[in-house]
Amino acid sequence: MRPPPPPNASFPHPPGPPPFPSEHAPCVWVVDDSASEARFIKTALGTGFQVETFPDGAAMLERLHAGRAPDVVVLDWEMPGMSGPEVCQFLRGQRETQALPVLLLTAHDRPEDLVQGLRAGANDYVAKPFRTEEVRARVDSLARTKRLVDDVRRSTEEKAEVFAQLDALLTSSPVGLSLLDRDLRFVRVNARMAKLDGLSVDAYPGRTLAEVLPRLAARLEPLLRRVMETGEPVEELGFTLEHPDAPHGELYVMASYHPVRTARGEVVGVGSVLVDVTRHKQAEAELRASAEFRERFLGIVGHDLRNPLSSIRMGASYLVASEQLPPALERTASRIINSTDRMTRMITELLDFTRSRLGSGIPLNPAATDLGQVARQVVEELELVHPHRTVKVTSTGPLTGNWDADRLAQVLSNLVGNALQYSPPDAAVELTLVSEPEQVIARVSNPGETIAPAELETLFHPFQRARTGAHVPSGLGLGLFISDQIARGHRGTLTVTSDAQRTVFTLTLPRAGA
Numbered sequence: 431m432r433p434p435p436p437p438n439a440s441f442p443h444p445p446g447p448p449p450f451p452s453e454h455a456p457c458v459w460v461v462d463d464s465a466s467e468a469r470f471i472k473t474a475l476g477t478g479f480q481v482e483t484f485p486d487g488a489a490m491l492e493r494l495h496a497g498r499a500p501d502v503v504v505l506d507w508e509m510p511g512m513s514g515p516e517v518c519q520f521l522r523g524q525r526e527t528q529a530l531p532v533l534l535l536t537a538h539d540r541p542e543d544l545v546q547g548l549r550a551g552a553n554d555y556v557a558k559p560f561r562t563e564e565v566r567a568r569v570d571s572l573a574r575t576k577r578l579v580d581d582v583r584r585s586t587e588e589k590a591e592v593f594a595q596l597d598a599l600l601t602s603s604p605v606g607l608s609l610l611d612r613d614l615r616f617v618r619v620n621a622r623m624a625k626l627d628g629l630s631v632d633a634y635p636g637r638t639l640a641e642v643l644p645r646l647a648a649r650l651e652p653l654l655r656r657v658m659e660t661g662e663p664v665e666e667l668g669f670t671l672e673h674p675d676a677p678h679g680e681l682y683v684m685a686s687y688h689p690v691r692t693a694r695g696e697v698v699g700v701g702s703v704l705v706d707v708t709r710h711k712q713a714e715a716e717l718r719a720s721a722e723f724r725e726r727f728l729g730i731v732g733h734d735l736r737n738p739l740s741s742i743r744m745g746a747s748y749l750v751a752s753e754q755l756p757p758a759l760e761r762t763a764s765r766i767i768n769s770t771d772r773m774t775r776m777i778t779e780l781l782d783f784t785r786s787r788l789g790s791g792i793p794l795n796p797a798a799t800d801l802g803q804v805a806r807q808v809v810e811e812l813e814l815v816h817p818h819r820t821v822k823v824t825s826t827g828p829l830t831g832n833w834d835a836d837r838l839a840q841v842l843s844n845l846v847g848n849a850l851q852y853s854p855p856d857a858a859v860e861l862t863l864v865s866e867p868e869q870v871i872a873r874v875s876n877p878g879e880t881i882a883p884a885e886l887e888t889l890f891h892p893f894q895r896a897r898t899g900a901h902v903p904s905g906l907g908l909g910l911f912i913s914d915q916i917a918r919g920h921r922g923t924l925t926v927t928s929d930a931q932r933t934v935f936t937l938t939l940p941r942a943g944a
Contacts, residue, residue: 455477455478455479455480456479456480456500456501456502456569456573456576456577457479457480457482457498457500457501457502458475458479458480458481458482458500458501458502458503458504458569458573459481459482459483459484459490459493459500459502459503459504460472460481460482460483460484460504461483461484461485461486461487461489461490461503461504461505461506461509461514461517462483462484462485462504462506462509462535463485463486463506463508463509463510464506465483465485467506468483468485469483470562471504471535471565474562474565474566475565475566475569476566478570479569479573482500486509486510486511486512487505487509487511487512487513487514487516487517487520488511488512490503490517491517491520494527499526499527499530500530501531501572501573501576501577502530502531502532502533502569502572502573502576503517503521503530503531503532503533504533504535504565504569505517505518505532505533505534505535505552506534506535506536507534507535507536507537507538507547508536508537514534514535514536514547514552515534515546515547515550515552516550518532518534518547518550518551518552519550519551521551522550522551529576529579530576531553531554531572531573531575531576532551532552532553532554533552533553533554533555533556533565533568533569533572534547534552534554534555534556535555535556535558535560535565536555536556536557536558537557537558538557539557553572554568554571554572556568600618600620601620601621603620603622604622605622605703605704605705605706606620606622606623606624606625606626606627606683606702606703606704606705606706607619607620607622607623607701607702607703607704608620608623608634608701608702608704609690609699609700609701609702610639610654610699610700610701610702611698611699612658612697612698612699613638614638614639614640614651614654614655614700615636615637615638615639616634616635616636616637616638616639616642617635617699618635619631619634619635622704623702623704626671626673626681626683626704626706627642627643627671628671628672628673629642639651639654645672646669646671649669653667653687654687654700657687657688657689657700658689658697658699658700661689661691661697662689663686663687663688663689664685664686664687665686666684666685666686667684667685667686667687668682668683668684668685668707669682669683669685670682670683671683680708681706681708682706682707682708682711683704683705683706683707683708684704684705684707685702685703685704685705686702686703687700687701687702687703688700688701688702688703689701735773735777739770739773739774739777740774742766742770743766743767743770743774746763746764746766746767746770747767749763750763750764750767792837792912792915792916792919794834794837794916794919794920795834795836796832796833796834796920796943797832797833797834797835798830798831798832799830799831799832799833799834799835799838800829800830801829801830801831801833801838801863801870801872801939802825802829802863804835804838804839804842805823805825805842805861805863805872806823807839808839808842808843808846809821809823809846809861811843812843812846812847812850815847816850818855819850819855819858819859820858820859821846821850821858821859821860821861822858822859822860822861823861823862823863824860824861824862824863825862825863825864825865826863826864826865827864827865827866828865829863829865829870830941831870831939831940831941831942831943832941832942832943833920833939833943834916834919834920834943837916837919837920838916838920838939840912840913840916841913841916841917841924841937842861842872842874842937844909844910844912844913845874845913845935845937846859846861846874848909848910849874849875849876849878849933849935850876852876852878852879853876853877853878854877854878857876857877857878859874859875859876860873860874860875860876861873861874862875868940868941869922869938869939869940869941870938870939870941871936871937871938871939872936872937872939873934873935873936873937874934874935874937875932875933875934875935876932876933877931877932877933878932878933880928880929880930880933881926881928881933886926886927886928889910889926890910890911890914890924891911910924913937917937917938917939920939920940920943921940921942921943922937922938922939922940923936923937923938924936924937924938925938
């Protein structure tokens, strides 16, 4: 039996780190066959620890398998049954406790005895008789070390889990992914990237871009180095890859390159994403071919319809001019003339549309033109068609420029005719011509139904109508498209605004024209 601690023993708090918060206080198991010494050690540790005492190693091991392991074990060397070093050896032989911190309390002071205790697996020892401050400091140090080790282990496990998830994403990703270091050596590559390059995954790790993909290195290396130097990504870079299984032996891919940064913001490499868009390109080519065929077909049909329409109009005009028809039939013949004129305008717009879509563009023949004279001619023609409507024309300054007079007449006829069609019958349509030093502006405005802002953006698209049914000149919805193309052909613009009071189309033409 060991003598009890002196009655005047005191337990001052040692200097050093503050104790753990009570709710997170380390759990310390004290194993000592002397109940008085175990109580002494428990008192010495104070309130900064959750202390549980055991009379021998067997009791401690039994408790160990019944619940949570402690943070630190304090073992007395001399105990009945299993000695302190024997208990320590047992703990080191179990996977769950092989890293459990152990402090040995020993009266042995021979070096070989201390070496035996450390070889048995003890992390530290305190010689008897011991000072309470030393015991508390060593237990506190072991508890803090264990907490740090636990934090590192948890961090390692979390990182392993994240890496496992990343590996799963890399493996299952439908796009090619790779990571290169600052020397442009491949660090990670997924199977999809290797398949796009026509290589195996093992062909990449540790090798440079020039070694793996020599054909692309000259183009990509400067770009990737710029990404690392500036920290700015490169998005959607298109290029082709040779591939034996691809149509025509090539794949078309879109690549994006982004800097890879540490938590401190240091760029340590480049991540690349490759997307195979070969099928999309093929689909786009097929759509373009289909659209071109359709537009050529429209152009052919429109061109061939002109002759029969011209014959119909000439026959109806002859009947009206003969003055031999009864009034009812004369009205029918006049409607035939109006319908053929309308169909002729539609065919003209179809032909213009076909020219613009097939690349030749709407033909323009610019010459010295007076826009005021063109406007007066257009208004006079429209007033004959709409005898009960009023078009107010105002102009300021010289309105001359280098433009195609016939095409501008087509634009003004579309805009003014549209305003007459979609405004109240008793309302006046206004055509304002304004001269400026470098350009001329024509504004056509009318009261009527407001066009929603979302629909304003589609008015100049071919075959489009606003849902309100307003402001779409001609039955095909091509009038504004053709007008916009003519304005662009003159290096001008055509815009529209609409509010509760008026809808205004504004045509701006530089005097130099096309």
